[in-house]
Amino acid sequence: MWEVASRAGIWPRFLFPSPTEVLQTLAEGFADRTFVFGVLASLRRIFLGYAISLLLGVLLGLAISRNRLIAETLGSLILGLQTLPSICWLPLALLWFGLNESAIVFVVVMGALLSITSATESGIKNAPPLLIKAGQNMGATGGRLLIEVVVPAALPSILSGMKQGWSFAWRSLMAGELLYGSVGLGNLLTVGRELNDMSQVVAVMLIIVVIGLAADYLVFSRLERTMRRRWGFEAS
């Protein structure tokens, strides 16, 4: 249908490319490695940023749920900051880190951090007290209780926070790369626009969707399904 609509010539070809053109651009892009480098650069940023935000997010969530002082100060701050789209951190990041990778990674971190933090916090708050009692009763104390009982008990919530955090991180990365970026998928979009090459724009959009879906499908859904099956939320 797309092919037919495109070939019918209702819109000019350079504004509405046909799928064959898009596929051709894709093949060319991968052949001359521009797309490959773009994908790799973006993936590197997101993995770095996401790893940092996962680590920080879980630690922050733990701190907030365990310490009242931190909860009353940082807790409400985080709630407020969640309303701020993470791309709004870019100007600040550019001033702090300069025009380089760190600025973009920072934006990615800010995209995922807060949702992982709040999910961890609520997961721990809602962890069944009985399980914690049982853990204490069997000799788990302090850090071990936290790692062996409290965090696993909060896992369903943390996982959904991770999933949400991933999509936020991916979006922030794209936004960041669109506004500023050397090599990367967002940058390829900008180049496509500047060269009036609509088929490149559509091709890159496709890549972005595919990577987002693949991460969700191959990593998060799979993790979630394993967890749900183990916990007995879902028939195996």
Added chain:
Amino acid sequence: MNGRRVTFGGTQPPPQEMPTHSDLEPEPTSSQSLLTDRRSFSQAVVIAPPNPVAAPESKLTLRNVCKNFHTKTGKFNAVQDINVEVQAGEFLCIVGPSGCGKSTLLNIIAGLEKPDEGQALVNGRPIVGPGTDRVVIFQELALFPWLTVLKNVEFGLRMKGVGKREREEKALHFLKMVHLTRFSRCYVHELSGGMKQRVALARALAIDPEILLMDEPFAALDAQTRDILHEELQEIWAATRKTIVFVTHNVREAACLGDRVLVFSTHPGRIKREIEIRYARPRRLEDPNLVAFSKSIVAELKAEVEKVAQEELDYDWRTGEKKPVLRPRDHDVGSGI
């Protein structure tokens, strides 16, 4: 009181000379004196310990334990003035209506709560917090859903720092004791309610506690499964010689399992009566002696339940005989007999 027969060890047949009814159900006055007697004795010397291996010192001692809760309506006395001595290897049952503070008492022993007044001692030392010498088996599911059955049983050993091989060996040993080795690789949700409580029992035993605290562990199970578990619990108790404090609201369960039964009253939670049960084990729930025996406890508990209902329900609620609902054709019931 001296007509009681001590028959421990389980396999012996019940005594030829059945205790008379009055023996089982002492007059209120004599029960009162029994209670005070035991209290005064327990301070000084332990007489006729139910278990011959009992140390000179009690395993568990509660002295004048009180616990209050503060609610919107004011101070609420959960347990008051509890004095209990439990000997090593004894099976003590605590029975009482819901809300009588029996679970609170168990939490105090477990170290999960602190008494407001009085002392709780294990082996003569005050309880300061949760410890692996006292393990609780909860009524609801307290197994970890993210671990397999085997890993659940291993948990306490892992916390103790026991090596992998030894851990697995021990865990399998206790799973064998509860007859669940086939399910060691399963996750918790794949088991039935009775199997889950078996795992909980194995998990508690693997830690090798001195005292096993059981908080209505079989209350959520169907009657048939419960009967089986009653028998097995007695077997395991006989084999391991653990001290068990078993909380329940089921009078027959208490009479079936306990060496001694403490009947609790409500508001405030106090020990109303203390009864020793010395029948041969294994006992079964339908044992006619136990049935007669539990009747007397039930009568006592009924008064307590009614007291609670009087406080909680509307003013027009009355106790006493309820009129049987008869249909017209029910009038000649019994005419053919």
